Amino acid sequence: MSLLPGEWLEPLLTEDQILTRVKDLAAQIRADYGDEDVLLVGVLKGSYLFLADLARNLGLNASIEFVQVSSYHDQKSTSGVVQIRKDVDTTMEGKHVLIVEDIVDTGLTLKHLKELFEVRRPRSLEVCSLLRKPEAIEHDALVKYVGFDIPSAFVVGYGLDYGERFRTLPYIAVLHES
Numbered sequence: 001m002s003l004l005p006g007e008w009l010e011p012l013l014t015e016d017q018i019l020t021r022v023k024d025l026a027a028q029i030r031a032d033y034g035d036e037d038v039l040l041v042g043v044l045k046g047s048y049l050f051l052a053d054l055a056r057n058l059g060l061n062a063s064i065e066f067v068q069v070s071s072y073h074d075q076k077s078t079s080g081v082v083q084i085r086k087d088v089d090t091t092m093e094g095k096h097v098l099i100v101e102d103i104v105d106t107g108l109t110l111k112h113l114k115e116l117f118e119v120r121r122p123r124s125l126e127v128c129s130l131l132r133k134p135e136a137i138e139h140d141a142l143v144k145y146v147g148f149d150i151p152s153a154f155v156v157g158y159g160l161d162y163g164e165r166f167r168t169l170p171y172i173a174v175l176h177e178s
Contacts, residue, residue, distance in 0.1 A: 026057035046102030
């Protein structure tokens with residue numbers, strides 16, 4: 001994937017590091033839920049690769065749904081406005097629901113989603129995020145399962161993008177602009 005003039009990528013997490021951690025997260029989730037059914041709700045578009053790898057490693061009775069939200073609007077920082085672009089297609093009532101996020105930055109999107117899903121009366125509602133930026137969190141966004149805590153830098157790869165670019169990188173990198 002070519003970079004635009006003035007852009008460069010600094011590798012942050014290798015493909016092996018990511019896949020090893022996804023297996024560890026899946027083992028943790030399996031231990032917590034046992035044989036219980038779990039509804040995995042992937043937050044599009046960034047979580048799709050993480051969700052696929054996580055689901056393959058879970059080996060439990062998991063169903064998959066997607067929600068699409070937007071708060072970045074092709075920018076590097078949140079606009080502060082969360083828009084639901086696609087809601088889940090199934091009921092959450094009485095189910096164990098696990099929101100699967102690519103990254104928790106300020107926590108605004110996750111806070112909004114948790115409030116939206118809580119009124120649907122799930123049996124339980126937890127969050128699994130591949131990445132979290134502890135320094136950037138502004139809203140109480142409790143994440144039970146965290147892959148990696150990372151610095152407050154703009155990252156791409158493994159589903160994360162900048163203007164729809166870099167999603168297919170098998171690793172995660174910091175996108176720098178000179």
